[in-house]
Amino acid sequence: MTLDTVKHATETPEAAQPWKELGLKEDEYARIREILGRRPTGAELAMYSVMWSEHCSYKSSKVHLKQFGEKVPDNDAMLVGIGENAGVVDVGQGYAVTFKVESHNHPSYIEPYQGAATGVGGIVRDILAMGARPVAVVDPLRFGAADHPDTKRVLPGVVAGIGGYGNCLGLPNIGGEVVFDSCYQGNPLVNAGCIGVMKHEDIHLAKASGTGNKVILYGARTGGDGIGGVSVLASETFESTGPAKRPAVQVGDPFQEKLLIECTLEIFGEKLVAGIQDLGGAGLSCATSELASAGSGGMRVELDTVPLRDSSLSPEEILMSESQERMCAVVEPDKVDRFMEICEKWDVIATVIGEVTEGERLEIFWHGEQIVDVPPRTVAHEGPVYHRPYERPSWQDALQADDANKLARPANAAELREQILKLVASPNQASKAWITDQYDRFVQGNTILAQPEDAGMVRVDEESNLGVAMATDGNGRYAKLDPYAGAQLALAESYRNVAASGAKPLAISNCLNFGSPEDPDVMWQFAEATRGLADGCLALGTPVTGGNVSLYNQTGETAIHPTPVVAVLGVIDDVTRRTPIAFKEEGQLLYLLGETTEEFGGSAWSQVVHDHLGGLPPKVDLERERLLGEILISASRDGMIDAAHDLSDGGLVQAVVESCLRGGVGARLVVPDGLDAFTFLLSESAGRAVVSVPRSEELRFTDMCGARGLPVTRIGVVDGDAVEVQGEFTLPLDELRTAHAETIPGLFA
Amino acid sequence: MTARIGVVTFPGTLDDRDTQRAVRVAGAEAVPLWHRDKDLKQVDAVVLPGGFSYGDYLRAGAISRFSPVMESVIEQAKAGMPVLGICNGFQVLTETHLLPGAMLRNNHLHFICRDQKLRVETNSTAWTADYEVGQEISIPLKNIDGRYVADERTLDMLEAEGRVAFRYLDMNPNGSLRDIAGITNEAGNVVGLMPHPEHAVEPLIGTGRTDGLGFFTSILKKLVDAR
Numbered sequence: 021m022t023l024d025t026v027k028h029a030t031e032t033p034e035a036a037q038p039w040k041e042l043g044l045k046e047d048e049y050a051r052i053r054e055i056l057g058r059r060p061t062g063a064e065l066a067m068y069s070v071m072w073s074e075h076c077s078y079k080s081s082k083v084h085l086k087q088f089g090e091k092v093p094d095n096d097a098m099l100v101g102i103g104e105n106a107g108v109v110d111v112g113q114g115y116a117v118t119f120k121v122e123s124h125n126h127p128s129y130i131e132p133y134q135g136a137a138t139g140v141g142g143i144v145r146d147i148l149a150m151g152a153r154p155v156a157v158v159d160p161l162r163f164g165a166a167d168h169p170d171t172k173r174v175l176p177g178v179v180a181g182i183g184g185y186g187n188c189l190g191l192p193n194i195g196g197e198v199v200f201d202s203c204y205q206g207n208p209l210v211n212a213g214c215i216g217v218m219k220h221e222d223i224h225l226a227k228a229s230g231t232g233n234k235v236i237l238y239g240a241r242t243g244g245d246g247i248g249g250v251s252v253l254a255s256e257t258f259e260s261t262g263p264a265k266r267p268a269v270q271v272g273d274p275f276q277e278k279l280l281i282e283c284t285l286e287i288f289g290e291k292l293v294a295g296i297q298d299l300g301g302a303g304l305s306c307a308t309s310e311l312a313s314a315g316s317g318g319m320r321v322e323l324d325t326v327p328l329r330d331s332s333l334s335p336e337e338i339l340m341s342e343s344q345e346r347m348c349a350v351v352e353p354d355k356v357d358r359f360m361e362i363c364e365k366w367d368v369i370a371t372v373i374g375e376v377t378e379g380e381r382l383e384i385f386w387h388g389e390q391i392v393d394v395p396p397r398t399v400a401h402e403g404p405v406y407h408r409p410y411e412r413p414s415w416q417d418a419l420q421a422d423d424a425n426k427l428a429r430p431a432n433a434a435e436l437r438e439q440i441l442k443l444v445a446s447p448n449q450a451s452k453a454w455i456t457d458q459y460d461r462f463v464q465g466n467t468i469l470a471q472p473e474d475a476g477m478v479r480v481d482e483e484s485n486l487g488v489a490m491a492t493d494g495n496g497r498y499a500k501l502d503p504y505a506g507a508q509l510a511l512a513e514s515y516r517n518v519a520a521s522g523a524k525p526l527a528i529s530n531c532l533n534f535g536s537p538e539d540p541d542v543m544w545q546f547a548e549a550t551r552g553l554a555d556g557c558l559a560l561g562t563p564v565t566g567g568n569v570s571l572y573n574q575t576g577e578t579a580i581h582p583t584p585v586v587a588v589l590g591v592i593d594d595v596t597r598r599t600p601i602a603f604k605e606e607g608q609l610l611y612l613l614g615e616t617t618e619e620f621g622g623s624a625w626s627q628v629v630h631d632h633l634g635g636l637p638p639k640v641d642l643e644r645e646r647l648l649g650e651i652l653i654s655a656s657r658d659g660m661i662d663a664a665h666d667l668s669d670g671g672l673v674q675a676v677v678e679s680c681l682r683g684g685v686g687a688r689l690v691v692p693d694g695l696d697a698f699t700f701l702l703s704e705s706a707g708r709a710v711v712s713v714p715r716s717e718e719l720r721f722t723d724m725c726g727a728r729g730l731p732v733t734r735i736g737v738v739d740g741d742a743v744e745v746q747g748e749f750t751l752p753l754d755e756l757r758t759a760h761a762e763t764i765p766g767l768f769a
Numbered sequence: 770m771t772a773r774i775g776v777v778t779f780p781g782t783l784d785d786r787d788t789q790r791a792v793r794v795a796g797a798e799a800v801p802l803w804h805r806d807k808d809l810k811q812v813d814a815v816v817l818p819g820g821f822s823y824g825d826y827l828r829a830g831a832i833s834r835f836s837p838v839m840e841s842v843i844e845q846a847k848a849g850m851p852v853l854g855i856c857n858g859f860q861v862l863t864e865t866h867l868l869p870g871a872m873l874r875n876n877h878l879h880f881i882c883r884d885q886k887l888r889v890e891t892n893s894t895a896w897t898a899d900y901e902v903g904q905e906i907s908i909p910l911k912n913i914d915g916r917y918v919a920d921e922r923t924l925d926m927l928e929a930e931g932r933v934a935f936r937y938l939d940m941n942p943n944g945s946l947r948d949i950a951g952i953t954n955e956a957g958n959v960v961g962l963m964p965h966p967e968h969a970v971e972p973l974i975g976t977g978r979t980d981g982l983g984f985f986t987s988i989l990k991k992l993v994d995a996r
Binding site for chain 2: 180183184187188189190273274275276278279366367456457458459460461462463464465466467468479482595596598769
């Protein structure tokens with residue numbers, strides 16, 4: 021086969037090219053020809069196809085994501101915003117924190133173990149590329165119905181992959197979610213988040229500047245795995261009868277990644293790099309074009325110098341390969357030797373593959389012949405932008421009219437007791453310990469809180485006790501009923517979780533999981549959710565630092581529930597003031613913060629008892645969320661509360677059961693005046709939390725709530741070895757523990 | 770001058786910085802040791818921390834035993850220097866035959882991370898003097914290859930000589946024979962265990978207990994007293 025050089029492409033304008041097979045649309049191919057003034061070479065076509073894929077270019081979502089940069093709250097914590105590998109916020113004392121959540125949904129369905137493992141690997145490299153030491157990971161996961169046979173294939177593989185990779189990196193896994201819903205049956209959501217810590221002066225950016233600087237590729241050799249992963253997997257809808265797509269899934273080696281982390285941190289420590297980029301989706305195509313595009317000059321790369329695992333790879337395949345555990349650094353010539361020494365120390369292969377040039381072109385050569393000559397911005401940052409049509413779905417009104425508040429309620433206390441027991445044991449509400457116990461939450465020795473706490477929390481500074489907390493939340497059922505409110509509810513819940521742990525919410529990241537953007541219904545959900553999230557962040561004062569969009573999450577014509585997942589990062593000045601969820605001391609008073617009304621649309625109760633989804637989700641009041649957050653943080657700082665748990669799916673009773681089981685002690689509850697037991701226990705009104713208050717602090721605490729206008733209701737006392745609702749029923753802790761603990765191992769062990 | 774305790778870093782070691790912190794919390798000086806370096810930098814004792822050294826390819830701890838640093842550790846351990854192997858470090862110690870037996874994959878085949886209750890069976894080792902015999906402690910356990918096995922004769926010998934140092938309580942998390950969580954050599958200077966004392970040295974962190982600190986205070990007292 022002759023090499024398709026730039027010269028050859030110029031001479032053979034009519035040669036047929038596989039643009040369609042590479043996932044490009046006809047007009048996109050035409051635009052590439054227009055940019056170049058000729059047909060692209062095979063290598064150029066490969067680069068454009070992966071970089072213009074939905075996953076890399078955000079071509080359908082961009083016009084909506086703009087709001088996150090426009091509706092920016094007044095918050096001076098943001099150091100690096102949207103557009104870099106991950107956003108960076110100031111957490112004080114000279115420390116900066118970077119965090120991000122990314123999706124690895126499609127690969128994890130095809131090959132659960134490797135798909136999930138490389139999802140962890142990818143997000144960790146994103147964080148590392150900012151100059152930070154990764155300090156914790158979280159994993160928001162969504163699977164099909166818990167009792168579906170295929171969930172038995174997917175879930176254990178995903179969990180083992182996350183554990184197998186993350187545990188080997190020495191990163192504590194401190195949070196996340198596990199949700200089951202049949203809408204994710206053919207399209208599980210495997211999102212992976214990571215937090216990194218650095219000093220302000222250590223922030224690194226992905227840009228190639230300084231003519232003559234060397235471009236160094238280091239880490240694993242490049243192989244044939246993951247070729248076209250972003251265009252083939254992440255950017256197309258699954259057809260249930262399509263050909264096997266396994267070769268497009270990458271294979272991870274966590275040991276190599278661990279070496280890469282330590283090696284890179286040592287390189288940062290000696291200030292040896294001018295710019296750095298990790299290799300993830302779209303591999304070298306992405307790294308070289310993004311570095312060159314963001315820098316001031318051009319770049320010349322000798323592609324045949326790239327170390328290969330498989331010597332038969334073509335230049336196109338090398339450019340598209342998504343082999344894991346690779347990074348690309350731009351290094352001043354006089355620092356190259358030291359850079360190489362450090363790589364050698366860590367047994368990491370490093371190769372100078374090119375240099376920064378004076379021009380404005382990205383030029384790639386294969387054994388001396390030019391195969392790529394493009395303006396890098398057109399590849400990396402000036403891809404197509406679509407204004408996809410969107411329209412409120414015709415079925416939305418009917419869905420909202422199907423009011424969950426009208427569903428049959430338990431007729432008596434015995435039935436209420438039975439339904440609560442069923443709820444606590446349902447896969448979504450049951451203990452996830454069987455899953456999270458497969459993740460190391462102790463490594464690094466800084467873990468203050470980890471699942472099943474409301475938020476994960478790690479210590480940042482051993483002397484000052486500065487810490488950071490993170491929670492991730494999303495509720496696809498709420499978002500299906502109302503995507504605008506659903507996105508805000510995800511934000512509010514995550515915000516509330518961080519505040520309940522005692523940390524002050526600072527900023528957010530997101531992972532927006534939706535169906536096909538080519539469906540106007542889905543695009544409407546996306547437009548509404550992004551608008552809701554942007555408005556919500558403005559109201560709560562938490563800027564969006566970055567995020568990830570995953571589209572085409574559907575099987576055939578059926579899209580998943582719109583599932584915006586929100587990660588809120590918070591800071592706590594003194595981790596010894598953190599608030600756990602466990603009720604511990606008998607005699608402490610239980611207070612419900614916030615207001616409870618009849619809100620059952622999208623609720624766990626409506627799903628578990630009636631298999632129903634309809635009506636409206638709980639009302640959102642972000643001012644109330646903000647006030648609740650302030651009260652929770654003040655109370656934790658001043659020692660007024662010993663435990664706090666946010667109220668979300670499953671309502672008050674779910675929160676109380678979790679706090680009791682965690683602390684090994686019971687609670688006696690009294691239904692407050694004006695509420696019936698059912699609404700009190702199971703409504704999912706937002707903006708609420710339950711707290712455990714020592715008797716000596718009662719007055720101070722209620723005075724504070726009263727003075728600031730937060731509704732506060734005394735609902736009971738920590739006591740005994742059962743959850744007792746006076747005049748209604750008693751549920752012994754042993755019975756609750758069995759119901760709560762045995763479901764997940766019963767399904768998957 | 771306080772005691773100098775070396776902490777080895779192999780490629781793939783994860784708990785080296787935690788172990789250094791635990792050594793410091795106990796009041797000793799932590800000295801980082803590098804796998805390629807035979808020089809033990811005149812340390813008084815060595816800890817082999819947890820992780821997945823050399824990726825645990827082939828078999829957990831199987832490649833580490835051939836590293837330059839281990840040549841010196843083996844030589845010094847035989848001469849009486851205190852050595853503690855935690856998790857992957859315990860696996861390395863069995864691979865080097867400083868301790869008998871071997872570790873297999875957990876009987877349930879999963880990685881498991883939990884707060885594990887143990888009984889301290891002997892305080893006549895260099896690393897357990899600060900505990901009472903029969904004392905119950907809780908420290909984190911986290912591994913996938915943690916099932917201790919040995920032939921019956923070796924197990925009987927370990928029991929008879931009082932060399933079972935720690936036993937799992939309440940539940941056996943991995944199928945280890947005779948609930949063995951850790952053992953010692955005949956001289957009591959070399960100790961290996963699967964759970965992680967270095968993750969339980971500060972209140973609030975991890976399990977919120979400090980049950981693991983005794984390992985590091987035990988060795989510090991012994992070394993200082995020997996001066």
